[in-house]
Amino acid sequence: MFILSVKPARTRFAPSPTGHLHLGGARTALYAYLLAKKTGGQFLLRIEDTDVSRTVPGAEQEIFDGLRWLGLNYDEGPDIGGPYGPYRQTERREIYHKYIDILVKSGHAYPCFCTPERLDAVRQEQQKLKVNPHYDGTCRALSQDEAARRIANGEKHVVRFKMAQEGVTVAHDHLRGDITLENKQLNDQVLLKTDGLPTYHLAAMVDDHEMGITHVVRGSEWLGTFPLHVNIVRAFGWEEPTWVHLSVFLKPSGKGKLSKRDSVDANKDGYSVFIKDMQDLGFTPEGVLNWGALMGWGVPEGDVMNLEQMVERFSIDSLTPSPAAINFQKLDHFNATHIRLFTTEDLAARLKPYFTREGLNVNDDTLLKIVPLIRERLVTLDDCLAFGAFFFKEDVNPNPEDLIAKGLDAKQSAQIAQRAYQILEEQPTISHERCEPPLRAYVEESGLNANQVFGILRVATTGQKVSPPLFESMEIIGREKCLARIKNAIEVLEKI
RNA sequence: GCCCCCAUCGUCUAGUGGCCCAGGACGAAGCCCUCUCAAGGCUUAAACCGGGAUUCGAAUUCCCGUGGGGGCACCA
Numbered sequence: 001m002f003i004l005s006v007k008p009a010r011t012r013f014a015p016s017p018t019g020h021l022h023l024g025g026a027r028t029a030l031y032a033y034l035l036a037k038k039t040g041g042q043f044l045l046r047i048e049d050t051d052v053s054r055t056v057p058g059a060e061q062e063i064f065d066g067l068r069w070l071g072l073n074y075d076e077g078p079d080i081g082g083p084y085g086p087y088r089q090t091e092r093r094e095i096y097h098k099y100i101d102i103l104v105k106s107g108h109a110y111p112c113f114c115t116p117e118r119l120d121a122v123r124q125e126q127q128k129l130k131v132n133p134h135y136d137g138t139c140r141a142l143s144q145d146e147a148a149r150r151i152a153n154g155e156k157h158v159v160r161f162k163m164a165q166e167g168v169t170v171a172h173d174h175l176r177g178d179i180t181l182e183n184k185q186l187n188d189q190v191l192l193k194t195d196g197l198p199t200y201h202l203a204a205m206v207d208d209h210e211m212g213i214t215h216v217v218r219g220s221e222w223l224g225t226f227p228l229h230v231n232i233v234r235a236f237g238w239e240e241p242t243w244v245h246l247s248v249f250l251k252p253s254g255k256g257k258l259s260k261r262d263s264v265d266a267n268k269d270g271y272s273v274f275i276k277d278m279q280d281l282g283f284t285p286e287g288v289l290n291w292g293a294l295m296g297w298g299v300p301e302g303d304v305m306n307l308e309q310m311v312e313r314f315s316i317d318s319l320t321p322s323p324a325a326i327n328f329q330k331l332d333h334f335n336a337t338h339i340r341l342f343t344t345e346d347l348a349a350r351l352k353p354y355f356t357r358e359g360l361n362v363n364d365d366t367l368l369k370i371v372p373l374i375r376e377r378l379v380t381l382d383d384c385l386a387f388g389a390f391f392f393k394e395d396v397n398p399n400p401e402d403l404i405a406k407g408l409d410a411k412q413s414a415q416i417a418q419r420a421y422q423i424l425e426e427q428p429t430i431s432h433e434r435c436e437p438p439l440r441a442y443v444e445e446s447g448l449n450a451n452q453v454f455g456i457l458r459v460a461t462t463g464q465k466v467s468p469p470l471f472e473s474m475e476i477i478g479r480e481k482c483l484a485r486i487k488n489a490i491e492v493l494e495k496i
Numbered sequence: 497g498c499c500c501c502c503a504u505c506g507u508c509u510a511g512u513g514g515c516c517c518a519g520g521a522c523g524a525a526g527c528c529c530u531c532u533c534a535a536g537g538c539u540u541a542a543a544c545c546g547g548g549a550u551u552c553g554a555a556u557u558c559c560c561g562u563g564g565g566g567g568c569a570c571c572a
Contacts, residue, residue: 016572051571116570123569132498133568158570176501185499185568193570200572223501224567247502248565254507257565291508294521298509303521320509323565327507330522340535376535387533436531443531454531466533 008041009214013067013074014204016048017059020274021066023326024219024249024258027292031246032217033072034314041214045077046207047088050197066275070285071307084211089203096198099206099236100159100191108235109191111147111157112139135160135188159192161201161232169227174244175321181227189228201225205232213241215316220245244316247296247323254325270380271328282354282380287335295324304337336379344371351384358385360392369476373468387468391476396463396485400492403459405452414493416448417456421486430479432471460489 011032015025036043045067049055064079076082086092103109112135123133139147140162151157164183171179191202198206208216222229223245233240249258252266263273272278278288286306293310294303298318305313339347348367355362374387390396404413423442427434443453458470461482467473474482 014572018572048572054571112570114570119570127497130497160570173501179500181500187568190570195570197570199570204572219566220501221566221572224499226500245501250565252507254564295508298511300510301520303508322502324509325507327522330508333522336535374534377533379534439531450531452531458532464532468533470531 006039007214009035009039010042010044010212011036011215011217012044012046012208012211012213013072014046014048014207014218015063016051016054017063018051018054018056019059019260020276021063022258022263022275023273023288023292026066026070026072026275026288027249027296028217028219028246029067029072030070030289030293030310031244031297031314031316031319032215033074034311035215035217035316036075037311038314042075043072044082044084044211045074045087046211047078048200048203050089050193050199050203052090052195052197062276069279070275070289089207090197092203092207093196095210096192096203096206097196100198100202103161103191103235104159106235107162109159109161110140110142111151112160112188112190113142113150113155113157114138132185137188140188156194158190158194160188161191161228161235163188163228163231169231171227171230172240172243173223173226174242174316175319176245179223179226186228186231189225191232201228201232205229205236208241209233209236209238215242215244217244217246217316220248220321242316244319245321246319247321249295250323250325252326252328258326266328269328271331273326282382283331283335284338284350284381286338286341287331290334290338291331294330295326296320304334304341306338306341332379339378339381340376342375344368344375347371347375350381354382354384355389355392358389360389362392366391366476370468373472373476377468387466390462390464390467391473393463395488396461398459398463398489398492400496402465403456403489403493404496405448405456408452410493410496413456414490416446416453417460417486417490417493419446420453420457421483421490424479424486425483427479430477430482431475435474436471456489457486460486 013025013029013032015021033043045063047060047063049060060078067074074080076084076087078087100109104111119135122136126133140160163186167183169181169183169186171181173179189201190199192198226243226245230240250256251258251262258273263277266272267277270281272281275288289307289310290305293305296319298320299305299313300318302309302313342350345368348364348371351371352362352367355367370388370391374384377387378384404410405416408416419442420439423438424430424435439453440450443450446453454470457474458467459465461470461474461477477485
């Protein structure tokens with residue numbers, strides 16, 4: 001037997017806790033997760049909180065909750081631990097200092113005493129002269145003795161990477177191939193800040209190495225500093241991971257990168273790019289994931305997938321590098337499609353919170369009965385209110401106008417309701433099988449059309465013009481309530 | 497300003513030199529079904545950014561434009 005062996009991949013999702021978990025982050029996490037699971041490896045979560053001033057309280061928890069809601073369970077992370085912890089960068093200071101020392105000793109990095117004010121002035125001057133903004137190298141020229149003396153003096157300083165000033169760097173991205181950049185385009189970037197914490201450039205490289213990450217899956221906004229990162233990894237003499245820079249998401253219009261502002265706009269139409277909001281809006285993890293997965297991934301076949309199926313079909317070779325405009329209509333489609341795939345019990349459980357949050361008293365047996373009736377009518381879970389809230393209400397108060405059938409007047413409509421009432425009253429129970437035949441017969445003999453007769457009954461019993469199928473609905477509402485509601489409708493019609 | 501990346505229907509994508517007068521999905525239009533609304537079935541319209549080059553042959557390779565995106569911090 002022939003065994004195709006794939007090395008298990010270790011991947012990570014490494015967000016900074018500076019805001020809401022959004023669609024772009026979720027998709028990055030998804031691909032990293034899929035790659036790990038596909039190859040039998042591990043997926044881990046690391047919090048990149050080295051910019052203390054930007055850290056938002058609660059953001060970290062939102063990341064945990066969001067990933068769990070989506071079903072992207074990580075094997076290692078800040079809240080569950082793991083063999084390579086800690087998984088929060090602010091708790092890893094000593095590790096970074098150890099590696100900074102290595103770089104300084106090997107001549108790949110140097111201390112810099114320039115003040116932010118001076119740097120600002122230099123940058124402004126360079127812009128005025130239309131030169132590329134870059135560090136001017138003042139401290140790079142300092143002798144080791146001089147630097148040591150100033151450090152001993154307690155002078156505040158950062159540590160910069162000593163970038164080669166000539167030649168080129170060739171960095172290999174899995175989706176784009178070799179990317180070549182002249183070294184002089186690269187800056188002597190700050191690796192360690194005055195506050196003793198590392199910048200992303202150092203922290204991410206160190207952690208990915210320490211944590212055994214085999215594939216770095218991240219957004220294409222990192223493409224610009226990608227060659228720098230490759231240089232840092234090489235300065236340490238480490239083996240490079242496989243780099244996978246994902247495409248970015250564009251606004252629905254295709255003009256510009258998706259931003260927070262777009263979520264505000266989207267919210268007006270019942271959408272959001274924040275994972276937390278999507279749940280409130282009635283989207284399902286399955287729908288959101290399926291939608292996000294398809295933007296940037298050319299699935300071989302079968303567009304509709306749950307997480308498990310995505311794992312089966314996933315391959316980083318079929319990821320696409322070009323930017324993708326998001327399309328909320330497609331979200332609707334995938335959400336509705338997955339809703340239709342849920343079992344009745346599952347869907348009932350998912351729907352219940354949407355009824356109860358509106359203050360409705362949900363009877364579980366009734367809920368189970370209405371699910372098959374409304375399932376294919378739902379786009380979002382909260383649509384269940386529009387189609388099924390009346391099942392849990394004591395009274396319905398139809399708009400009198402709506403009770404009048406098309407082409408008829410109030411009096412005629414009242415007569416029809418009266419006749420329908422008699423027919424239904426003759427039935428010992430109200431069921432689909434018992435009620436439809438006699439009412440159809442009435443439609444026949446009266447010369448009316450089904451729309452007219454059924455329409456009056458629909459509005460009378462459900463209180464709305466659009467509802468799940470009439471007879472099935474009446475059956476669930478029950479004989480007593482149906483008759484009472486029709487009687488009420490007759491009264492309303494007679495008063496017109 | 498400089499650098500990097502990307503480029504197939506409106507949108508997401510398939511396509512790795514002949515299988516492509518370009519396939520799928522969403523959306524759109526029409527028809528069927530039908531007690532409303534959906535769902536479902538069938539059908540239609542809709543694209544290789546432009547120009548050169550290589551080749552018997554190019555959506556597919558190369559070059560130049562153009563358009564779009566991203567980056568140029570003691571932010572990630």
